[in-house]
Amino acid sequence: xxxxxxxxxxxxxxxxxxxxxxxxxxxxxxxxxxxxxxxxxxxxxxxxxxxxxxxxxxxxxxxxxxxxxxxxxxxxxxxxxxxxxxxxxxxxxxxxxxxxxxxxxxxxxxxxxxxxxxxxxxxxxxxxxxxxxxxxxxxxxxxxxxxxxxxxxxxxxxxxxxxxxxxxxxxxxxxxxxxxxxxxxxxxxxxxxxxxxxxxxxxxxxxxxxxxxxxxxxxxxxxxxxxxxxxxxxxxxxxxxxxxxxxxxxxxxxxxxxxxxxxxxxxxxxxxxxxxxxxxxxxx
Numbered sequence: 001x002x003x004x005x006x007x008x009x010x011x012x013x014x015x016x017x018x019x020x021x022x023x024x025x026x027x028x029x030x031x032x033x034x035x036x037x038x039x040x041x042x043x044x045x046x047x048x049x050x051x052x053x054x055x056x057x058x059x060x061x062x063x064x065x066x067x068x069x070x071x072x073x074x075x076x077x078x079x080x081x082x083x084x085x086x087x088x089x090x091x092x093x094x095x096x097x098x099x100x101x102x103x104x105x106x107x108x109x110x111x112x113x114x115x116x117x118x119x120x121x122x123x124x125x126x127x128x129x130x131x132x133x134x135x136x137x138x139x140x141x142x143x144x145x146x147x148x149x150x151x152x153x154x155x156x157x158x159x160x161x162x163x164x165x166x167x168x169x170x171x172x173x174x175x176x177x178x179x180x181x182x183x184x185x186x187x188x189x190x191x192x193x194x195x196x197x198x199x200x201x202x203x204x205x206x207x208x209x210x211x212x213x214x215x216x217x218x219x220x221x222x223x224x225x226x227x228x229x230x231x232x233x234x235x236x237x238x239x240x241x242x243x244x245x246x247x248x249x250x251x252x253x254x255x256x257x258x259x260x261x262x263x264x265x266x267x268x269x270x271x272x273x274x275x276x277x278x279x280x281x282x283x284x
Contacts, residue, residue: 006079010062010090011055011097017264018058021177023050024270025170026147028220028277029163032227033155036281042154045108049101050147056097057123057143063090064127072188094124111153119146134200137182141174142167162223169219176212176244177266179205180251183259206251213244220273229280236276243269 008014026046030038062069062080066087069075079085098120105116122143129136145167152163175197182189182198183205189196201208217240224233243265250262 006084007093010059010079010085010093012058013055017267019051019054020267021174021270022054022144022147023047024267024274025145025166025173026050026151027274029148029151029166030155031274031277031281032162032166032224033152036278036284038155042151045104046147046151046154049104052097052101052104053119053123056094056101057126059090059094059097060124061127063087063094065130066090068192068194071192072185074185074188105150105154108154109157111157111159112150115146115150115153115159119143119150122146130194130196132195134195135175135197136195137175137178137197138171140178141171144174145170162226165219165223169216169223172212172216172219173266173270176209176216176247177263179209179212180247180259180263180266183251183254184256184263206248206254209251210244210248213247217241217244224277229277232280232283233276236272236274236279239272239276240269243272 012018027043030043030046034042062078065075066080069078069081075081080087080090102113102116102120105112122139126136126139126143129139133139148166148170149159149163152159179197179201182196186196186198189199197208198205217237221234221237224237247262247265247269250258250265
């Protein structure tokens with residue numbers, strides 16, 4: 001495998017699910033903030049910025065976890081852990097991608113740039129929260145959802161309460177899908193003394209995942225209704241509910257394959273919500 005392919009693996013361009021889990025909430029926010037008519041330049045900036053920041057986050061995560069990943073079945077062959085890419089290279093990649101991402105939003109207003117600094121700090125510190133925070137997935141939800149307040153800031157030059165509530169909803173969604181992800185690695189994480197929601201929740205893991213889905217969809221439903229979204233939005237939410245129920249069938253036995261499949265399927269849950277939002281605005 002050549003070096004370029006190793007860099008692709010480092011920033012997970014071979015696994016776009018992480019990009020999509022960041023992108024969907026950002027698009028929900030852009031459409032709501034702009035009353036269904038977002039500036040295409042903003043859509044392009046936030047889409048590319050999402051790709052870049054997620055990639056930077058993966059690089060710094062692999063740097064931070066390089067001494068732990070060698071003991072986890074799923075991560076043992078990651079480029080930094082396996083020695084194919086040196087640790088300092090991962091840090092440089094993360095730094096360059098973050099700088100490019102910041103350059104993208106330079107033409108935008110000051111508030112958006114200020115929020116972007118907070119987003120970088122949160123993304124960079126997340127890998128270390130797994131060492132001591134019992135539910136690091138909640139912190140991940142903030143990192144993965146910070147495109148929400150940034151979108152409102154870019155469109156409206158302010159961040160209304162609704163944007164922060166959408167961020168709260170995203171935190172619950174992240175706890176749901178990343179607990180499914182953590183359930184795959186639970187045995188390895190226990191041996192390493194890592195903190196994850198799957199370990200913290202114990203035998204209540206499945207029930208709490210489903211509760212998080214319910215809270216996430218409930219908050220989004222209320223906010224969307226306040227924004228005047230109706231039939232198509234509700235239809236999108238119902239599809240998302242079906243997705244969540246499907247995830248229950250995959251994780252109820254706590255098998256590695258089923259939990260990982262449920263995690264990956266969250267792309268469709270996020271897409272269903274966005275589809276409902278976009279269609280409702282389009283067909284008014």
